[in-house]
Amino acid sequence: MNVLSVQSVSVSYGGVHALSEVSLDVEQGQLVGLIGPNGAGKTTFVDAVTGLVTARGRMKLDGQDLTGLPPHARARRGLARTFQSSELFEDLTVAENLQITADRPSWWRALGETLGRRVSPNSAAAQALSALGLEDLAHASAHQLSQGQRKLVGVARALAAGPRVVCLDEPAAGLDTAESAELGRRLRAIADDGTSLLLIDHDMSLVMGICDHVVVLEFGKVIASGPPAQVRTDPAVITAYLGASAVQPTAASRQHGGTPSADGPSKVVTTTPEPS
Numbered sequence: 199m200n201v202l203s204v205q206s207v208s209v210s211y212g213g214v215h216a217l218s219e220v221s222l223d224v225e226q227g228q229l230v231g232l233i234g235p236n237g238a239g240k241t242t243f244v245d246a247v248t249g250l251v252t253a254r255g256r257m258k259l260d261g262q263d264l265t266g267l268p269p270h271a272r273a274r275r276g277l278a279r280t281f282q283s284s285e286l287f288e289d290l291t292v293a294e295n296l297q298i299t300a301d302r303p304s305w306w307r308a309l310g311e312t313l314g315r316r317v318s319p320n321s322a323a324a325q326a327l328s329a330l331g332l333e334d335l336a337h338a339s340a341h342q343l344s345q346g347q348r349k350l351v352g353v354a355r356a357l358a359a360g361p362r363v364v365c366l367d368e369p370a371a372g373l374d375t376a377e378s379a380e381l382g383r384r385l386r387a388i389a390d391d392g393t394s395l396l397l398i399d400h401d402m403s404l405v406m407g408i409c410d411h412v413v414v415l416e417f418g419k420v421i422a423s424g425p426p427a428q429v430r431t432d433p434a435v436i437t438a439y440l441g442a443s444a445v446q447p448t449a450a451s452r453q454h455g456g457t458p459s460a461d462g463p464s465k466v467v468t469t470t471p472e473p474s
């Protein structure tokens with residue numbers, strides 16, 4: 199079942215066509231990657247879905263039309279996001295930063311209690327901290343955190359709201375290789391637990407390693423869409439990344455002097471494009 203369904207979304211900034219007729223679905227518990235070279239339109243896509251920019255096209259969350267709703271109304275319906283730069287309340291602790299998003303308005307709490315589904319703000323924050331392995335930082339002040347820790351708290355804060363879908367805008371930026379791999383394991387577990395994730399990142403190992411499905415943008419258009427193994431050898435994707443030196447010969451092609459081997463294509467998208 200599609201939790202998020204986006205159909206033919208277009209966004210223009212004056213004369214710049216940042217997105218043209220982009221469609222993308224995220225199913226329940228699915229981890230979908232959205233990649234593309236710098237300026238391809240990835241952040242604009244998340245801005246369009248979350249209502250931060252005006253877009254043409256249709257978007258549905260759990261089958262309900264989001265078109266025309268303001269950002270806070272989309273958030274209430276279960277759409278959460280992180281930003282490339284993680285803005286935290288510096289004077290609050292990590293747990294307090296999470297409790298702010300976990301705390302629902304009183305009418306919402308009353309409805310949750312009536313339906314017997316209430317999760318207290320403390321409990322939601324604790325679950326989100328645990329999902330990201332941040333329990334030991336619960337009482338640290340935000341201003342004490344490293345850049346990598348701030349990114350993880352940003353992800354936990356989005357999760358604390360109990361969303362249906364989280365759009366993650368470059369959560370691995372600022373993390374080292376080991377931290378990025380650990381984040382990947384945790385994101386995979388969050389998806390397997392039922393929360394749908396849309397992951398934007400330039401770390402190809404991360405995206406290709408954990409996503410169920412990958413969509414590739416170039417100049418605001420979808421140029422490829424499919425399982426990671428298919429996308430990473432797609433000629434259009436390889437060409438899109440060539441300019442960013444993101445294509446390397448495989449071991450097999452090096453062995454055969456660059457000739458495609460019988461096992462598959464000679465090139466795959468393997469490395470990280472230049473960050474913005």
Ligand SMILES: Nc1ncnc2c1ncn2[C@@H]1O[C@H](COP(=O)(O)OP(=O)(O)OP(=O)(O)O)[C@@H](O)[C@H]1O
Pocket residue numbers: 211214215216234235236237238239240241242243473474
């Ligand atoms: N507020 C804006 N006003 C005008 N043009 C914009 C604005 N925001 C983005 N753009 C342009 O829209 C296009 C898509 O930008 P966007 O930031 O969505 O790409 P991106 O794929 O997220 O890039 P990156 O990987 O560098 O973050 C680019 O050409 C960018 O210059």
